[in-house]
Amino acid sequence: MNDHASVRGGLWVAAASFVLWGLMPLYWHLLKIVPSLQIVMHRIVWSALLVAAWLVWKQGRSWLRATLARPRAAWMLALSGTLIAFNWGLYVWAVNAGHVVESSLGYFINPLVSVLFGVVFLHERLNRVQWLSVALAATGVAWLTWQYGQPPWIAIGLALSFALYGLIRKLVAVDSVSGLGVESIYLFLPALAVLLWTETHGTGHFASGWGLGVDALLVFCGVLTALPLIGFAYAVRRVPLSVVGLMQYIAPTIQFLLGVLVFGEAFDRDRATGFIFIWVALAIFAIDGMLRARRATVAAAAA
Numbered sequence: 001m002n003d004h005a006s007v008r009g010g011l012w013v014a015a016a017s018f019v020l021w022g023l024m025p026l027y028w029h030l031l032k033i034v035p036s037l038q039i040v041m042h043r044i045v046w047s048a049l050l051v052a053a054w055l056v057w058k059q060g061r062s063w064l065r066a067t068l069a070r071p072r073a074a075w076m077l078a079l080s081g082t083l084i085a086f087n088w089g090l091y092v093w094a095v096n097a098g099h100v101v102e103s104s105l106g107y108f109i110n111p112l113v114s115v116l117f118g119v120v121f122l123h124e125r126l127n128r129v130q131w132l133s134v135a136l137a138a139t140g141v142a143w144l145t146w147q148y149g150q151p152p153w154i155a156i157g158l159a160l161s162f163a164l165y166g167l168i169r170k171l172v173a174v175d176s177v178s179g180l181g182v183e184s185i186y187l188f189l190p191a192l193a194v195l196l197w198t199e200t201h202g203t204g205h206f207a208s209g210w211g212l213g214v215d216a217l218l219v220f221c222g223v224l225t226a227l228p229l230i231g232f233a234y235a236v237r238r239v240p241l242s243v244v245g246l247m248q249y250i251a252p253t254i255q256f257l258l259g260v261l262v263f264g265e266a267f268d269r270d271r272a273t274g275f276i277f278i279w280v281a282l283a284i285f286a287i288d289g290m291l292r293a294r295r296a297t298v299a300a301a302a303a
Contacts, residue, residue: 017229024095036093042218047180047223048222076172080168080172099154102152106162129288136284140275140278147273
């Protein structure tokens with residue numbers, strides 16, 4: 001009964017985390033008055049303070065030394081921090097520049113890019129169904145490139161940066177929240193320096209021009225950065241990864257719907273064709289993963 005309650009609680013927390021990630025475009029839209037670079041710098045500063053306080057409360061002041069003691073952790077977390085900062089910056093800029101639909105495409109194709117990275121860098125093997133999924137997604141991206149005369153660079157940039165981030169975090173093998181804490185510490189001083197420079201050169205108006213509401217939203221960026229990740233870390237310890245893998249499509253689906261229905265972005269037949277290829281690829285990939293996970297569970301039970 002306790003195990004069932006734990007799984008159910010994990011499912012609710014995972015769903016809430018993905019829904020929150022999916023609704024992020026609405027939040028960034030409220031901050032359109034603030035330059036995208038400054039939004040990202042505020043996000044880094046306030047999330048660093050929040051995550052560090054959380055880790056000190058949960059693990060004590062030795063959490064940083066314990067995390068950096070892991071092999072290769074210091075330089076790899078510096079690299080992953082740079083990648084996630086780039087991902088955040090590109091995403092915030094894309095949302096406020098009217099590219100929510102293309103941003104959602106990046107997070108739709110991200111799992112398949114991660115699979116390809118597993119093949120290239122970790123020497124993992126794909127079955128025929130998985131290769132079919134990758135081929136269909138590549139066809140969708142190629143179609144969009146042909147229709148619009150250039151690749152969907154925003155989607156590709158988001159997918160590549162987040163997939164590389166995931167690869168590095170897999171290789172360094174540290175707790176997700178502790179890893180975020182180290183990444184945030186690496187980024188904290190540069191981000192703070194950028195914000196101080198903008199304030200002293202007249203381009204930043206925190207606490208001096210944007211208004212109390214905007215200032216509060218910028219501070220709350222830290223909560224919106226840390227809270228879903230902490231919830232995700234809580235959920236993956238209680239819910240099968242195959243289930244979490246399927247649930248991750250909640251976020252880009254919400255982003256896509258917001259882009260079309262709320263922000264009124266164009267979604268004509270040509271763009272829909274490319275998306276359909278990718279959605280079919282994801283459906284095949286997800287169903288195959290679910291079936292393989294079920295077979296593995298039955299085999300383990302039999303053993």
